[in-house]
Amino acid sequence: MTARKRTSSAVTNPENPPPATKEHKPTVASGEDFRLAPPKLGVIFVISSLLCSLYLYLLCFHYNVDDELKRPILINAGLSLVGFFVTLKLIPVAARYVLRRNMFGFDINKRGTPQGEVKVPESLGIVVGIVFLIVAIIFQFFNFTEDSLWLVEYNAALASICFMILLGFVDDVLDVPWRVKLLLPSFATLPLLMAYAGHTTIVIPKPLVSYVGLKILDLGRIYKLYMALLAVFCTNSINIHAGLNGLEIGQTVVIAAAILIHNVMQIGASVDSELRQAHAFSIYLTQPLMATSLAMLAFNWYPSAVFVGDTYTVFAGMTMAVVGILGHFSETLLIFFLPQVLNFLLSLPQLAGIVKCPRHRLPKFDPATGLLTGTKDGTLVNVYLRIFGRKSEKSLCIHLLVFQALACAFCFLLRHFLAGWYK
C-alpha cells in the first residue's frame, strides 16, 4: 500500500490554496514550469556499488563461467545500463504529464512541515515498467539460443509481467477495491502457468523421507496453484511493506542483488546445463529490473521527489516471482522475502479484520523533532520502531534495508549449512 494521502477526485481544484503565511515552497507544484528535484546520483552510486560489486566479481573473476553463457549476460548487463539512463531521463518528463492529470499524493510522513504541502507525482512506476519491457524485448535479439522452449518461457514471462504492469497502472488510475487488487496477480500469472513446461515435483527434505515415504513428490496441478499463490504473495507483500521514502524500491533492489548472487553461484557451482539455463534466465530479467529500479530510486530516495505507485510494487513483485518460478528457486526466493513474510504475518490480524484496520498503518510523525514513532499497527515498520525506539524516516529506511540484506545473507548461510542435510 503506497501510504500516501491520495487526493480524492472531488478535490479537483488544482489551486489547492497554500497557507497564506508560507513563504517558501521547495518545488513549484503546478503547471508548465514544474521542475523535479535533481536525482540523487551520489546515493545511487553508493547503493549500486554495494549491491552489484559482489555479483559482478563472482561473475567475472571468481567462477569460471562458460564463455557462451557469460557473453549474453554481459550483453544483458549492457542493455540494462542503457535502460538505467533512459529511465533516468524519462522520469522528469513523465512526472510533468502525471501531475497534469492530477495523479499526485502528499507525503504523510512530512505532514506539518513545508514539504508536506508539496504535490508529489504518483505512479512513476509506469516508466520503469515500460523501459524494463523494452530492454527485455530487445535482449531476445542478442540471445542466439535456438531453443524454442526458452523462447516460449521468455515470451510467456514478458506477457505475464506486461499484463501485471497494465493491471497495476489501471489500479493506480482507477483505484480498484482491494479485494480485486488481491486477485489481479493471479490473472497476470496465467500466461506463465500455461507455458510452464518444467517439472512440478518437489524434493522431500531428507529427514522427512522416512515419514513421507517418497524422495520426490509430484505435485502436478497443485504446483501450478503454488506458483500462482507465490505471485499473489510477492506482489502484495511488497505493497504492504511500504510507506517510507525509498522503502519499496530499496527492498526490491536488495532482493534483486541477492537473486543475482544466488544465480551466479548456482551457475558457477553446477555442471547441469539445464540448471544453468534456468539461472541465466533469471539473470536476464533481474538485471534490467535492478537497473531501471535504481534509476527510479535516484528520484525516490529520501526525500522522495516522485512516488512509485502500485504500478511499481506489483511489477517488481511479479518479476521476482516470475524469475523464481522459471529459475526453479522459489523456496530460496521465499527466504529472501523473510521481512515481507514477517510483515505479512504481523499484518494478518488487521488484514483479516480481527483487529481494526485504518486506511494507513504508518508510524506517527512528529514535525517538531522530525522523528517517527511506532504505533500499535501490525507492520514491520511499526514493530521495528517500538523495539528500537524513535528514528528519522531516512535512518529507519536504511535500517530496514540492512535488515533485508541480513535476511538474504541468512538465507545463503542456511543453504550452505543445510546443503548436504536438506537435499
Add this chain to the structure above:
Amino acid sequence: MAARKRPSPTSISTKPDTSDQKTTRNTPDNNVFHLSPPKLGSIFVISTLLCSLHLYLLCFHYTVDAELKRSVLINAALSLVGFFVTLKMIPVAARYVLRRNMFGFDINKRGTPQGEVKVPESLGIVVGVVFLIVAIIFQYFNFTEDSNWLVEYNAALASICFMILLGFVDDVLDVPWRVKLVLPSFATLPLLMAYAGHTTIVIPKPLVSYVGLEVLDLGRIYKLYMGLLAVFCTNSINIHAGLNGLEIGQTVVTAAAILIHNVMQIGSSTDPEYHQAHAFSIYLTQPLMATSLALLAFNWYPSSVFVGDTYTVFAGMTMAVVGILGHFSETLLIFFLPQVLNFLLSLPQLAGIVKCPRHRLPRFDPATGLLTGTKDGTLVNVYLRLFGPKSEKSLCIHLLVFQALACAFCFLLRHFLAGWYK
C-alpha cells in the same frame, strides 16, 4: 483520434453544473451515476449480419478437420463468455473512470442537451483486459504440442498486451502525437523477435519477367514491413473516427471479413501449416469480435461510453498481428481500403501542408440534427460533401456499409486474380 473534447484538468472545477433543471441523462453527482442500458437489439442485428456467414462456412459449407473445428468452436464459446463478461464490466468500469474525471463531451451533439453529458472515456481498457484473459485461457484448450505455435502465440499476447498498456497510458497521460506514432513499433517488437516464418513475397506473375525472380526474399526488410504495418493499422483506425460507433463498427466489420477469409482458406487448402496459420488468426479474431460487440452495445449511437485510444490501438494491433502471423497481410491491407483512403486524404493535413485543426469533424447543426462536411481531408467529410448532409447515425451506417463493400471487393479481387496473380 478520439475526437472528443477532452476536459483540461484545470477546467474541471469550472464545469457549469448549475441549478439548470434540464433533464440530463445522468446526474452530475457521480454517486448515483447510471449508465444507459446497452443497445442489445442493435447488437443482435449487427452480430447476426456479421457472424452468420462465417459460422455457416465453418460448420456446414466446408469439411474442416474435426480437431481444428473443435478448437475453433471452443474458442468461439470462450469468446461468447468474454462478450457477457465485458457487457457486465463496462458499467462498473464507467463509474470508476468517471470518478477519475476521465470523460469527454460529445462534440457532435454540442448545442443539444446531450452535449452537456459527461461521457466516460477509455472504456477500451475493459475490452483489452477481457480479451487478454480469454486469449490466455484459450491456450489451455488448444492441445498442440507445437512449441513454435506457443512461441508465436505468447509473442502475440505480449505484443497486444504491450499495445493496450501504451494505449491506456496515452489515454491517461495524453502523450504528444509524435510519440503516439512510434508507440506501436515498440509494441510490435515481441512479434518481430519471435517471427519465425518466411520473409519471402511472391512476385505477381505479370511482373516476373521484369523482376527476374518468382519469389523474393526480403529478409529484414520484411520485418520492417511488419513493423510499419502495425504502425499503420493502429493509427489508421484512430484517425477514421469521430462518429458514435464508427471505431468499433469498422473493427467488427473488418474482423468479420478476416474470419470469413480464414475459414475460406482453411476450407480450400490441404496444407496443414496453412491451416494452422489461419486457425491462429481465428483464435485471436473471435475474441476481438466478441468483446468489441459488447462495447458496441454501449457505444452505438447515441454513445453512452467512449472507447478511447486504448481501444483503437488495441484493435489495430490485434488485426495487424493476425495478418502477420496468419500470413495474409496483403489481404488485410485491402480490407483496410477505407482506412487507406482516409489516410491518403489526411496526408496533406498530417504533413502540415494544409492547416490541421485539433478536430477534423464535420459541422453539427443543432437545429436540424444533421452533419455537414467541412473542407478537412477525412473520409467522413468527403463522404458528406459527396452525398449531402446526414444524421450521425445514418452516416455511420453508410460508412460501415462502405467498409463491408470494400471487404467484399477484396474477396472479388482475390477470386478473379487467383490464377492470374499468383
